[in-house]
Amino acid sequence: MNPTAALKPGLIGGTVVIYLAAIGMVERxxxxxxxxxxxxxxxxxxxxxxxxxxYTAARKxxxxxxxxxxxxxxxxxxxxxxxxxxxxxxxxxVDVRGMFVSITPGLLETLEFGLxxxxxxxxxxxxxxxTxxxxxxLVGLKDEHLRSSIVFAVSMTLLISLGEPILRVTxxxxxxxxxxxxxxxxxxxxxxxxxxLAGFGLRWxxxxxxxxxxxxxxxxxxxxxxxxGRASLIAAILALIALPWVVGPFVSDVLGTVGLxxxxxxxxNIVVGYAGLxxxxxxxxxxxxAYAAAIFTSPASFLVTEEGETFAAAGFTNIWFAFPxxxxxxxxxxxxxxxxxxxxxGDYLAIVTLxxxxxxxxxxxxxxxxxxxxGAQGLTRIPAAPPESFDLRNPQHxxxxxxxxxxxxxxxxxxxxxxxxxxxxxxMREDEDVAEAMGISVVRYKLLAFxxxxxxxxxxxxxxxxKIGSIxxxxxxxxxxxxxxxxxxxxxxxxxxxxIVGAAALVGLPELLREFGEFRLLIYGAILIAIMIFRPxxxxxxxxxxxxxxxxxxxxxxELPEGASPA
Amino acid sequence: MSEAIxxxxxxxxxxxxxxxxxxxxxxxxENEIVCLLGSNAAGKSTTLRTILGMTRASAGEIIFDGExxxxxxxxxxxxxxxxxxxxxxxLFGKMSVRENLEIGANLRDDKKxxxxxxxxxxxxxxxxxxxxxxxxxxxxxxxQQMLAIGRALTARPKVLLLDEPSMGLAPILVEQVFETIxxxxxxxxxxxxxEQNAHMALSIxxxxxVLQTGSIVxxxxxxxxxxxxxxxxAYLGEME
Numbered sequence: 001m002n003p004t005a006a007l008k009p010g011l012i013g014g015t016v017v018i019y020l021a022a023i024g025m026v027e028r029x030x031x032x033x034x035x036x037x038x039x040x041x042x043x044x045x046x047x048x049x050x051x052x053x054x055y056t057a058a059r060k061x062x063x064x065x066x067x068x069x070x071x072x073x074x075x076x077x078x079x080x081x082x083x084x085x086x087x088x089x090x091x092x093x094v095d096v097r098g099m100f101v102s103i104t105p106g107l108l109e110t111l112e113f114g115l116x117x118x119x120x121x122x123x124x125x126x127x128x129x130x131t132x133x134x135x136x137x138l139v140g141l142k143d144e145h146l147r148s149s150i151v152f153a154v155s156m157t158l159l160i161s162l163g164e165p166i167l168r169v170t171x172x173x174x175x176x177x178x179x180x181x182x183x184x185x186x187x188x189x190x191x192x193x194x195x196x197l198a199g200f201g202l203r204w205x206x207x208x209x210x211x212x213x214x215x216x217x218x219x220x221x222x223x224x225x226x227x228x229g230r231a232s233l234i235a236a237i238l239a240l241i242a243l244p245w246v247v248g249p250f251v252s253d254v255l256g257t258v259g260l261x262x263x264x265x266x267x268x269n270i271v272v273g274y275a276g277l278x279x280x281x282x283x284x285x286x287x288x289x290a291y292a293a294a295i296f297t298s299p300a301s302f303l304v305t306e307e308g309e310t311f312a313a314a315g316f317t318n319i320w321f322a323f324p325x326x327x328x329x330x331x332x333x334x335x336x337x338x339x340x341x342x343x344x345x346g347d348y349l350a351i352v353t354l355x356x357x358x359x360x361x362x363x364x365x366x367x368x369x370x371x372x373x374x375g376a377q378g379l380t381r382i383p384a385a386p387p388e389s390f391d392l393r394n395p396q397h398x399x400x401x402x403x404x405x406x407x408x409x410x411x412x413x414x415x416x417x418x419x420x421x422x423x424x425x426x427x428m429r430e431d432e433d434v435a436e437a438m439g440i441s442v443v444r445y446k447l448l449a450f451x452x453x454x455x456x457x458x459x460x461x462x463x464x465x466x467k468i469g470s471i472x473x474x475x476x477x478x479x480x481x482x483x484x485x486x487x488x489x490x491x492x493x494x495x496x497x498x499x500i501v502g503a504a505a506l507v508g509l510p511e512l513l514r515e516f517g518e519f520r521l522l523i524y525g526a527i528l529i530a531i532m533i534f535r536p537x538x539x540x541x542x543x544x545x546x547x548x549x550x551x552x553x554x555x556x557x558x559e560l561p562e563g564a565s566p567a
Numbered sequence: 568m569s570e571a572i573x574x575x576x577x578x579x580x581x582x583x584x585x586x587x588x589x590x591x592x593x594x595x596x597e598n599e600i601v602c603l604l605g606s607n608a609a610g611k612s613t614t615l616r617t618i619l620g621m622t623r624a625s626a627g628e629i630i631f632d633g634e635x636x637x638x639x640x641x642x643x644x645x646x647x648x649x650x651x652x653x654x655x656x657x658l659f660g661k662m663s664v665r666e667n668l669e670i671g672a673n674l675r676d677d678k679k680x681x682x683x684x685x686x687x688x689x690x691x692x693x694x695x696x697x698x699x700x701x702x703x704x705x706x707x708x709x710x711q712q713m714l715a716i717g718r719a720l721t722a723r724p725k726v727l728l729l730d731e732p733s734m735g736l737a738p739i740l741v742e743q744v745f746e747t748i749x750x751x752x753x754x755x756x757x758x759x760x761x762e763q764n765a766h767m768a769l770s771i772x773x774x775x776x777v778l779q780t781g782s783i784v785x786x787x788x789x790x791x792x793x794x795x796x797x798x799x800x801a802y803l804g805e806m807e
Contacts (some may be wrong), residue, residue, distance in 0.1 A: 420673055420676050424670075426662065427670045430662070433657075434653055435670075436621065436641050437621065438670055438673065438719075439673065439722060441640065441642040
């Protein structure tokens with residue numbers, strides 16, 4: 001073992017911990033119980049950071065356990081020393097908080113485990129060392145089953161603890177008592193032990209069955225497999241239908257927002273993922289959908305004339321009548337925006353579409369169009385759609401509408417990918433000139449991609465308007481385009497399940513992290529960076545994209561499944 | 568010359584101010600193999616691009632199957648039965664062999680017909696069938712050339728245009744490729760091949776044209792051209 005090799009990761013781990021403490025994250029997190037009365041989230045954050053540092057270092061070293069322990073000791077020791085340093089400064093009467101606003105007595109107490117400073121420092125160093133030892137030990141563990149089961153059990157326990165706000169409500173709605181599991185926002189001791197054991201047992205059992213399952217799957221006749229596939233699809237759909245009533249209105253609202261992003265993501269996926277046209281102004285179609293829906297339905301719309309002779313009263317006052325027209329308008333506008341940029345490629349296309357997105361936002365904000373689009377005041381009083389018993393303002397209701405349209409969009413995307421059109425897009429994405437020489441009308445297919453993307457995006461806008469009832473220009477900024485693009489990149493470009501996972505991770509996660517206030521975006525950013533480093537192809541990548549990104553060194557001939565999706 | 572399936576009459580083309588083709592006239596008769604020879608930058612590829620409408624003819628007429636096509640778009644021209652095997656093959660390297668073949672047939676949407684066309688290509692190139700699921704980019708040079716030709720054939724061309732099929736291939740593979748071209752021709756497809764390798768091209772061709780800096784300087788039957796004393800030095804530069 002090379003001691004100096006452990007120094008660097010240890011110091012990095014320690015620095016990260018100090019950083020997290022100095023920005024106030026540790027103290028804030030400590031308010032949240034992980035195991036009530038035993039450990040708070042702040043301490044878990046520290047130990048987890050050290051564990052990750054030790055684990056990463058141990059995986060490179062030849063002697064994982066001592067390396068891990070040493071890394072943990074260095075990190076823990078560093079934290080302990082700096083804590084002592086701050087303690088000393090405060091005792092000497094230095095105004096530490098003049099510079100480090102978040103170094104509070106509460107934080108120091110956490111870092112010293114509520115003990116006196118000297119003892120606390122020793123405990124911190126030892127805790128770091130022990131954590132590192134365990135992490136290194138895990139790396140050294142020969143038994144794959146055992147290691148995997150331990151990691152799974154700990155992660156599951158942590159997630160169940162963190163998911164308390166949702167899980168308690170959910171289980172409550174299902175009529176399952178939770179007193180034995182949760183207490184004061186954290187797990188009870190008994191709950192912790194049960195969860196750990198259950199997680200360990202579950203993983204152990206699953207891994208034992210894995211090979212057997214694979215064998216069964218390999219020998220399963222084609223139609224049996226298809227039946228199973230269908231059965232699990234139906235089960236998933238039923239679960240999605242039951243979801244809002246199980247999780248309650250707050251989470252349903254989040255799910256609705258996730259659904260909107262799934263819809264937008266599926267639309268943009270056609271443009272970027274299938275046709276390979278980088279569109280940075282996708283918000284334009286979202287805005288067109290929302291504004292067109294509002295104009296058609298709101299009694300404040302300019303279509304409602306003073307004479308009382310109203311277009312709106314003629315039956316267009318509800319979203320159900322309006323949405324097909326809105327989609328048609330969006331498709332036309334999509335083709336109009338697409339037409340002038342057809343000759344542009346790559347970066348240039350991105351810049352021009354970025355401009356289009358901004359133009360739409362500027363237009364809806366402008367005084368010039370204010371009589372029609374409401375300017376900065378936006379368009380309000382978008383009425384509830386009939387029937388009254390199914391009010392779309394209710395997050396548990398709009399969820400179903402969005403879900404239904406997500407299914408439609410996903411089905412269309414799925415069919416497109418493997419169709420003639422999908423193949424043409426794939427060819428165009430790879431080599432536009434040759435695609436043209438092969439007789440593929442690049443112009444037509446580009447327009448088609450823009451128009452379809454616009455249509456789906458406008459649906460997102462329609463139900464966004466229906467969901468919140470009033471729309472304002474600042475809901476349609478560049479941020480939306482970037483977010484939707486991030487959704488499909490995170491999930492894996494060109495992949496439909498990827499869009500869903502991407503939206504859940506990118507839109508759902510921050511909503512659920514709200515509890516952590518100002519640190520929300522920091523955590524979110526860290527997760528994004530981690531994903532892009534470790535899975536550049538996205539969470540659920542499309543097979544071809546994965547090949548593209550992992551190409552290079554010794555790439556063996558890759559066998560494709562027959563009839564693999566060309567997207 | 569009325570039976571010509573493809574003819575270029577006094578065609579000129581330019582890239583901006585640079586004249587690439589100057590008043591060239593070429594006739595390709597049905598079931599013939601015609602080759603267009605020339606050194607680098609003589610305008611060979613431009614001729615093919617102009618036929619397919621990817622470069623616009625600035626003057627002259629292009630007649631295919633009795634109709635003028637110089638004003639049509641590339642997809643329209645391809646759908647009428649003119650398909651190109653591009654220079655350097657330019658396969659869709661990240662797609663499988665099968666997907667590449669399907670792209671060739673993409674103008675039609677009859678799955679059964681497409682499957683038949685693909686089977687026909689496999690008859691011609693059994694090697695491709697073995698590699699049906701493999702990524703096109705991982706094929707060897709010779710296999711890639713086969714696939715590029717196969718991709719063009721699934722479009723069911725009346726006239727197959729080939730841009731330097733010998734480029735970058737070992738001599739033995741070049742021979743194979745040209746044998747295949749002859750075979751495709753014998754099955755009823757007219758061939759118009761652009762080549763630098765004059766001897767190889769003339770050995771299978773019925774007639775040939777020689778292009779020099781954008782103009783046709785010689786045209787004759789293949790056998791006459793092969794015996795032409797100055798062909799190699801005067802018009803084609805060095806030859807293999």
